[in-house]
Amino acid sequence: MRALAVLRDHGLLHSQPDGLQPGITRHHIADPLLAFEHAVARPRRAALEQSDAETVWEEARTDFDTLVAGRRFAQVCRDWAAGYADWSALGADHVTVSHGSLSDPSGTTGLDAEVVVRRRDGLLSGPLVSLGLARWNTGMDIRHLQHLRRILDRLEPLGDTGRVRPALYGASGFSPELHAAHAGGEVMLVDLERLYWGV
DSSP, rough: OHHHHHHTTTTEEEEOOOOOTTTTTEEEEHHHHHHHHIIGGGGGHHHHHSSSSHHHHHHHHIIIIIIIHHHHHHHHHHHHHHSOOOOHTTTOOEEEEEEEEEEEETTSSSSEEEEEEEEEOOOOOOOOEEEEEEEEEBBBBBBHHHHHHHHHHHHGGGSSTTTTTEEEESSSOOOOOHHHHHHTTTTTEEOEEEHHHHH
């Protein structure tokens, strides 16, 4: 625990409660260069000594996109929701934002949401106001919205989810179906331009 505290104190590690399971604390490497070293470079040190860098990079590209760039993009989206989004976009002006996850009895993997937004009540996290997925290098389609709906279905017995705003944060575009759902008020779409301008 002391090692974790030192890393947090020096800004190298972020620790925060899970947005959907408050009893769980999530840790992630804050510095992108250290994340790259941990997820991409270190596991391939021997390969870099035995092969050319271009070949190793081609094999490592998926891990980089998922474990480094994707996670960094998700943090940018959380930062946007916490400090730059217009309050009307999320339905609250004082919020806490984190990653969240639930177990999925019907599947082999869990139900994750990279941007879980809750109204802040004093120093505490209050009701859920928005639930979002963030994808760096994957075009988003109706399946991503259905993923959010499955999470909301799981949460429904625990409280009112009718006013929770689903949100999709994408750097690689959205399908026509999602644009239609956005026009109908079913989902909020946040692209790179919106992240930059903050509205």
